[in-house]
Amino acid sequence: MPEGHSVHRITRQFERNFVGRVVRASSPQGRFAAGAAELDGRRMTDARAVGKQMFLGFEGDRWLRVHLGMYGAWDFAGDILMDATIASANGRMGHTGQKGTFLESPNPDAVVFDTAGENSVTSIGAPRRTRLRMSESEKEGNELTTFPPEPVGQVRVRLLTDTVSADLRGPTACEVLDPARVEAVVARLGPDPLIDEGKAAEDRFAASVTKKPTPIALLLMDQNVIAGIGNVYRAELLFRARQNPHTPGRLVPEEHVRHLWRDWAKLLRIGVETGQMMTMDDLEGEAYRAAMANRADRHWVYKREGLPCRVCGTNIVLEELGARKLYWCPYCQA
């Protein structure tokens, strides 16, 4: 699945191309006909991500909650605005803030057009007529000859403006909620470093981990403990911390726990900026370029079972833990 970084990127795509516009909603597949009818004709007012959850806000206090699950995807087509500036979220209050609620707080994913400031990375530029699939990675599709394109396959929801369409397929969750139910979903999630900044969020994560007997590898995947981490980032974060995956949370040194939080915040930002799950950011020069170019060279341990560890040469181990694959180096992470 799209881990946290992709959901934040998709949210920004909606921010750029849908927020502020009147949206036609339909369910070509038919399985979301009632929900689509409820949204149809309303203006989209907001687009937010927390962990792997995305919330699209519409006039009249309607929210579309989407979770892509293992293989969900959004297909955008039309004259698409691409490559937004990464918003700086300094000082924003997140959902673990002391006052207010998630929906009342400023949207940390809001695109900031700061042409003069030092946070400005790229300009938006003109829309480009194309197709773009956004899932765990992003890729452009065939040339777009007619707009809107004919729906292909199992399209649960199609959202459509004058210029852009977005087709949702394969979601594990897709439902219309009122604000109270959005708050309830968000309240159950652990902190997300892009929403919950500062020491309070780190403290909350540390407190949650250091009192549990559960292996740290399972805690990192528990969305109630920390939001947005999936199987790739889990394996890579543990290797980067040289942390044994099986150590119970309460026995992991608190400094390691805090390191994991900060490292996740770092990798998440890199992921949102680049659209790649780049977990070997410490590499330099040619090694970095090779890692960016070749997916197989991009990770320390993920999907490298049986291959020698990049640090010590010991074979990377694959084991099942909680019905998911866990990759780790038994020597470096002893």
Place this chain on the structure above:
DNA sequence: TAATTATGACGAC
């Protein structure tokens, strides 16, 4: 053409 796989999550035992 069929089997396999996937970067989730939930509910029933």
Place this chain on the structure above:
DNA sequence: TCGTCCTAATTAC
């Protein structure tokens, strides 16, 4: 711990 749900791309036969 298991079964279940969601879909498409890739691989095997």
